[in-house]
Amino acid sequence: MIGLYTAEEVRAAEAPLLAATAEGALMQRAAAGLASVCGRLLGAVYGRRVALLVGSGNNGGDALFAGARLAGRGARVTAVLLDPERAHPAGLSALRRSGGRVLAASDPAAPPLIGRADLVLDGMLGIGGRGGLRRDAVELTWAAAGGAGIAVAVDVPSGIDASTGEVDGVAFPAMHTVTFGAVKRGLVVGEGRGHAGQVHLVEIGLGHHLPVATAWQLTDADVAARLEPPSAGDDKYSQGVVGVLAGSATYPGAAVLCTGAALRTRPGLVRYAGGAADGVRAAWPEALVTEGGPGDAGRVQAWVVGPGGGTDEGARAVLAEVLATDLPVLVDADALTLLAREPELVRRRSAPTVLTPHDREFERFGTPVGTDRIGAARRLAADLGAVVLLKGDATVVADPGGTTFVNGTGTADLATAGTGDVLSGIAGAVLATQGTTGLDTAEAAAVAAHLHGRAGRLAARRGPLIAGDLVRRLPEAVGHVCGVPPALLGDSQA
Numbered sequence: 001m002i003g004l005y006t007a008e009e010v011r012a013a014e015a016p017l018l019a020a021t022a023e024g025a026l027m028q029r030a031a032a033g034l035a036s037v038c039g040r041l042l043g044a045v046y047g048r049r050v051a052l053l054v055g056s057g058n059n060g061g062d063a064l065f066a067g068a069r070l071a072g073r074g075a076r077v078t079a080v081l082l083d084p085e086r087a088h089p090a091g092l093s094a095l096r097r098s099g100g101r102v103l104a105a106s107d108p109a110a111p112p113l114i115g116r117a118d119l120v121l122d123g124m125l126g127i128g129g130r131g132g133l134r135r136d137a138v139e140l141t142w143a144a145a146g147g148a149g150i151a152v153a154v155d156v157p158s159g160i161d162a163s164t165g166e167v168d169g170v171a172f173p174a175m176h177t178v179t180f181g182a183v184k185r186g187l188v189v190g191e192g193r194g195h196a197g198q199v200h201l202v203e204i205g206l207g208h209h210l211p212v213a214t215a216w217q218l219t220d221a222d223v224a225a226r227l228e229p230p231s232a233g234d235d236k237y238s239q240g241v242v243g244v245l246a247g248s249a250t251y252p253g254a255a256v257l258c259t260g261a262a263l264r265t266r267p268g269l270v271r272y273a274g275g276a277a278d279g280v281r282a283a284w285p286e287a288l289v290t291e292g293g294p295g296d297a298g299r300v301q302a303w304v305v306g307p308g309g310g311t312d313e314g315a316r317a318v319l320a321e322v323l324a325t326d327l328p329v330l331v332d333a334d335a336l337t338l339l340a341r342e343p344e345l346v347r348r349r350s351a352p353t354v355l356t357p358h359d360r361e362f363e364r365f366g367t368p369v370g371t372d373r374i375g376a377a378r379r380l381a382a383d384l385g386a387v388v389l390l391k392g393d394a395t396v397v398a399d400p401g402g403t404t405f406v407n408g409t410g411t412a413d414l415a416t417a418g419t420g421d422v423l424s425g426i427a428g429a430v431l432a433t434q435g436t437t438g439l440d441t442a443e444a445a446a447v448a449a450h451l452h453g454r455a456g457r458l459a460a461r462r463g464p465l466i467a468g469d470l471v472r473r474l475p476e477a478v479g480h481v482c483g484v485p486p487a488l489l490g491d492s493q494a
């Protein structure tokens with residue numbers, strides 16, 4: 001798992017390290033790592049044009065020292081200084097000694113020079129930035145965005161809040177971000193994620209000074225370790241039995257997608273109960289289907305309730321019935337609308353509950369998501385005593401104790417009808433295995449979000465995706481994270 005940190009946590013961890021190391025040593029480690037990534041991105045360094053956008057703090061210092069190293073390898077480096085009086089003095093001397101040039105941001109030659117550069121290094125603001133970019137920084141950012149060079153952010157893209165990912169106005173649109181010591185949360189969540197590009201972590205020795213993270217990102221290997229593979233002793237009941245309560249006779253789509261996703265994630269046994277029985281039977285002969293209610297479905301180990309289920313009295317009764325059990329329940333879509341009216345139904349539960357709102361559904365519980373998505377998910381989770389999976393470009397999963405996961409596999413291609421129903425089915429399947437795997441509820445939801453994103457990426461390789469493509473790609477997504485070669489995945493290649 002990759003720990004995700006706030007700017008304050010990183011600053012607190014830096015303090016003892018700074019005290020224990022020679023002056024400037026940490027910045028040299030940062031600059032060496034930064035120059036090395038830039039060198040790799042450029043391929044050949046000699047003769048390449050590099051523009052440094054330099055602010056008045058240590059972030060600018062990192063850029064200047066890295067620029068000096070690149071100039072030492074023959075790059076033509078020019079530093080553009082936002083505040084020439086306050087630019088890092090030692091960094092500036094190092095750059096000049098290596099043959100680098102210096103310009104003020106107010107110099108009319110600066111924007112065209114940035115536009116022509118092969119690589120632009122954004123050292124305007126790091127974790128010390130406050131508020132939006134000021135006018136001169138915005139102009140340099142536009143010049144970089146309009147140029148053809150590789151845009152690389154130093155530590156964080158200038159203009160994003162390193163802790164929340166909030167962007168107030170304009171932020172540097174990086175293709176790569178070279179971050180130091182720890183991955184800042186703002187690089188993986190909210191608008192910040194869209195500005196960070198590929199994140200490269202450079203170790204500077206912060207490791208054991210950092211607190212245990214309270215926010216994490218799962219890797220493929222982490223997800224594989226949480227998906228217990230079927231063993232020889234398993235039967236259809238021991239692999240987890242999911243109950244799906246979704247859809248209606250008029251709108252069977254949600255039920256079909258949700259049931260299919262559960263089957264394709266963990267094909268033990270999926271039971272369906274509700275008005276879309278005919279549609280589900282036709283699409284998935286593998287499912288056990290009844291027109292009745294949850295009580296007619298037979299034994300299950302987790303319920304999924306809500307997608308396409310409506311908000312009438314009958315739907316409310318189904319929701320209340322499953323929330324009164326001691327089984328894991330995933331509450332989605334229409335059932336979230338009902339739950340927002342009666343949050344006590346979930347507050348009094350002790351069994352695992354996962355709520356999967358998008359932003360508008362989230363708002364029905366009282367407050368809008370706002371710009372701090374991790375903070376928002378944590379607040380609602382603590383308030384309701386349930387796991388909250390807040391959908392988004394980077395889906396955030398928070399448990400009532402505050403432990404949070406930020407999904408890294410999401411893609412904009414998933415913003416299409418029915419993909420939420422698929423996520424619910426996946427999550428239901430993972431929750432149903434909790435009894436045998438002992439998997440923590442928030443981790444189960446995070447595993448589901450990861451697989452959903454992986455399936456989305458695999459499907460999007462072939463062009464625009466629809467929700468059904470996700471279901472078809474799920475076996476391949478599970479195989480991908482578990483290291484199974486795609487060629488061995490049967491009909492998912494069709």
Ligand SMILES: NC(=O)C1=CN([C@@H]2O[C@H](COP(=O)(O)OP(=O)(O)OC[C@H]3O[C@@H](n4cnc5c(N)ncnc54)[C@H](OP(=O)(O)O)[C@@H]3O)[C@@H](O)[C@H]2O)[C@@H](O)CC1
Nearest residue numbers: 026027030056057058059125126127128129130132134155
């Ligand atoms: N500590 C270490 O050992 C290590 C630190 N490292 C590096 O240092 C970075 C943190 O450096 P930092 O603390 O100097 O802050 P930084 O992000 O450069 O910005 C602060 C400056 O910007 C200014 N400013 C603020 N807001 C602004 C705005 N909106 N628009 C314009 N200006 C604004 C503010 O000035 P003022 O507000 O007074 O005008 C202040 O001068 C960190 O991200 C990493 O890169 C690495 O080398 C590893 C070792």
Ligand SMILES: [K+]
Nearest residue numbers: 122125156158
């Ligand atoms: K920066």
